[in-house]
Amino acid sequence: MKTLDKLHQHGAGGVKAPSGATSPLSVSGLSVAYQKKPVLRDVTFEVNEGELIGVIGPNGAGKSTMMKAALGLIPSISGEVLVYGKPCSEQRRLIGYVPQRESVDWDFPTNALDVVLMGTYGRLGWIRRPGAKEKAEAMECLRKVGMADYADRQISQLSGGQQQRVFLARALVQNAKLYFMDEPFAGVDAATEKAIITLLQELKKNGKTVIVVHHDLATVQQYFDSVLLLNVELKGFGPTSRVFTQDMLQHTYGGRLAFLDHTIAAGATEAHGGVSL
Amino acid sequence: MNNFFAMLGDPNMRWIFLGCMLLGLSSGVIGSFSYLRKQSLVGDTLAHAALPGICIAFMLTGVKSIGVFLVGAAAAGFLATFGISFITRHTKLKQDAALGIVLSSFFGLGIVLLTFIQHGDYGNQAGLDKFLFGQAAAMVGGDVITMSVISAVLVGICSLLFKQFKLISFDPGFAKGLGYRVGLLEQLLMLLVVVAVVIGIQAVGVVLIAALLITPAVSARYWTNTLGIMVTLSGMIGALSGGLGAWISSSVSNLPTGPVTVLAATLFFAASVLLGPERGLLAKWLLRQKVKRSYHAEREVRIAEAMKGESVS
Numbered sequence: 372m373k374t375l376d377k378l379h380q381h382g383a384g385g386v387k388a389p390s391g392a393t394s395p396l397s398v399s400g401l402s403v404a405y406q407k408k409p410v411l412r413d414v415t416f417e418v419n420e421g422e423l424i425g426v427i428g429p430n431g432a433g434k435s436t437m438m439k440a441a442l443g444l445i446p447s448i449s450g451e452v453l454v455y456g457k458p459c460s461e462q463r464r465l466i467g468y469v470p471q472r473e474s475v476d477w478d479f480p481t482n483a484l485d486v487v488l489m490g491t492y493g494r495l496g497w498i499r500r501p502g503a504k505e506k507a508e509a510m511e512c513l514r515k516v517g518m519a520d521y522a523d524r525q526i527s528q529l530s531g532g533q534q535q536r537v538f539l540a541r542a543l544v545q546n547a548k549l550y551f552m553d554e555p556f557a558g559v560d561a562a563t564e565k566a567i568i569t570l571l572q573e574l575k576k577n578g579k580t581v582i583v584v585h586h587d588l589a590t591v592q593q594y595f596d597s598v599l600l601l602n603v604e605l606k607g608f609g610p611t612s613r614v615f616t617q618d619m620l621q622h623t624y625g626g627r628l629a630f631l632d633h634t635i636a637a638g639a640t641e642a643h644g645g646v647s648l
Numbered sequence: 649m650n651n652f653f654a655m656l657g658d659p660n661m662r663w664i665f666l667g668c669m670l671l672g673l674s675s676g677v678i679g680s681f682s683y684l685r686k687q688s689l690v691g692d693t694l695a696h697a698a699l700p701g702i703c704i705a706f707m708l709t710g711v712k713s714i715g716v717f718l719v720g721a722a723a724a725g726f727l728a729t730f731g732i733s734f735i736t737r738h739t740k741l742k743q744d745a746a747l748g749i750v751l752s753s754f755f756g757l758g759i760v761l762l763t764f765i766q767h768g769d770y771g772n773q774a775g776l777d778k779f780l781f782g783q784a785a786a787m788v789g790g791d792v793i794t795m796s797v798i799s800a801v802l803v804g805i806c807s808l809l810f811k812q813f814k815l816i817s818f819d820p821g822f823a824k825g826l827g828y829r830v831g832l833l834e835q836l837l838m839l840l841v842v843v844a845v846v847i848g849i850q851a852v853g854v855v856l857i858a859a860l861l862i863t864p865a866v867s868a869r870y871w872t873n874t875l876g877i878m879v880t881l882s883g884m885i886g887a888l889s890g891g892l893g894a895w896i897s898s899s900v901s902n903l904p905t906g907p908v909t910v911l912a913a914t915l916f917f918a919a920s921v922l923l924g925p926e927r928g929l930l931a932k933w934l935l936r937q938k939v940k941r942s943y944h945a946e947r948e949v950r951i952a953e954a955m956k957g958e959s960v961s
């Protein structure tokens with residue numbers, strides 16, 4: 372436990388946002404429990420504006436839970452979440468969200484464009500329906516993710532990767548400043564992954580902050596400015612070069628770490644059984 | 649047909665016919681959202697749970713009015729939903745089992761109370777037994793007007809909040825992220841289901857009203873991939889079923905309206921399963937045949953070309 376605490380501090384310590392500037396997302400002491408046992412315990416971190424941040428951890432580590440709790444979608448048992456210095460319930464317009472694709476039933480009577488239009492509902496108020504302006508914006512976002520040709524397609528007739536891109540377009544049309552994306556790379560081919568990461572980098576260039584749940588350790592160093600290691604507790608947080616190390620990963624994945632990519636600094640690579648990361 | 653026109657000649661029947669159509673329309677509309685939220689069984693449970701609520705409301709007040717019944721049914725529906733969530737949270741039972749338990753126990757209680765009312769000292773009791781299977785012809789002008797007004801309000805709410813209902817049916821998590829009060833909207837939908845049940849009780853009865861919530865929606869889904877069209881179509885199928893039910897049951901003496909209405913809706917359902925484009929059985933079969941034929945044709949061309957190539961060389 373001692374070493375854990377040390378690592379925790381080591382991780383969270385050096386990355387305080389420059390004082391004065393309000394951080395896009397500041398989480399302190401966040402704990403969440405679905406049943407008796409907390410699945411997220413005392414998580415504290417503060418992200419810097421304009422960064423691409425990767426959230427890494429094994430299955431069931433609480434990555435999705437952390438995002439949902441930060442967004443206020445599920446209740447937390449303790450902790451505080453501030454988005455640009457205010458509770459996230461007051462900052463809805465600044466937040467965009469890409470849920471895990473499996474979270475909805477895709478056999479819903481609607482088409483791709485219509486799903487993207489849902490991203491504009493937030494600024495439409497209670498009664499107004501999306502009009503020509505919103506449709507044009509939604510089409511533009513579909514084009515950005517390379518899905519313009521599929522605008523009229525019934526969503527159940529899209530492939531998994533195409534559905535993922537529709538969700539991404541829906542988040543883009545929200546025109547938020549802080550994005551939460553839950554596994555946007557899950558089940559997409561190499562070309563799509565490249566297109567998506569280019570898009571994320573473009574968002575970053577425009578000063579947006581993007582927090583991404585990611586499973587492919589091989590690409591972490593290439594994609595992210597900062598890394599957040601999570602396994603129920605925060606196992607480390609900070610600039611990728613400092614936090615994404617053999618030691619820290621071993622610590623996050625525990626004995627479940629089966630293999631590490633060669634790109635990670637050399638070290639012990641004891642082979643366990645085939646554990647998917 | 650003669651019967652039909654004879655019926656429309658009678659002003660009271662004309663009202664009843666209209667009321668049943670409006671009822672079908674509103675339950676078709678609201679049922680679409682229940683179906684898409686995979687809550688069809690919840691509608692059935694709320695309908696059955698309404699019976700004891702209505703009986704108690706009647707026993708307390710001694711009046712037969714839609715307003716009083718609405719309060720009773722809403723209270724019972726609230727208790728029922730609470731019971732369901734209590735059971736799923738505190739036992740290992742799944743939701744379907746919890747729904748089954750709540751549905752049957754509330755309905756059992758309702759039947760007991762109903763028997764009690766009929767043998768008891770409740771003067772104005774005539775007609776309460778019709779609540780099981782419905783008897784549209786027993787409705788009076790005032791009932792029909794209330795029913796029509798409430799149906800109109802119900803459909804109005806659904807079209808005003810169409811955007812919200814659509815989003816919470818498809819992706820409640822995202823809706824919450826936008827700041828929608830998803831819990832509140834879900835309760836509103838539930839309340840609208842209870843309202844549809846209550847206004848349908850005299851015409852269709854608690855036992856079968858749920859079919860009017862489910863069947864039109866399921867049938868409409870076969871014809872379209874657009875939510876707006878689906879909801880409209882479901883409303884139309886519901887209205888037609890309601891109209892047919894009122895007409896046929898009123899032209900045969902003592903035929904309860906509920907079963908006829910539901911049979912009419914089932915007819916639409918059967919037609920949809922068979923004939924629906926894309927999803928319908930016939931369309932699927934035709935598509936398979938077409939694909940097969942074109943595949944074979946293509947293959948024959950390829951084989952022919954290959955043979956030609958061979959004979960040349």
Ligand SMILES: Nc1ncnc2c1ncn2[C@@H]1O[C@H](COP(=O)(O)OP(=O)(O)OP(=O)(O)O)[C@@H](O)[C@H]1O
Binds near residue numbers: 410428431433
């Ligand atoms: N709705 C729920 N009810 C009860 N337990 C839940 C619920 N959702 C998640 N859990 C539990 O909480 C833990 C964390 O789940 P979570 O979905 O946050 O993991 P994750 O890190 O996103 O995993 P993955 O990589 O598989 O997406 C898991 O042990 C899971 O079983």
Ligand SMILES: [Mg+2]
Binds near residue numbers: 434435436471553
């Ligand atoms: Mg997850």
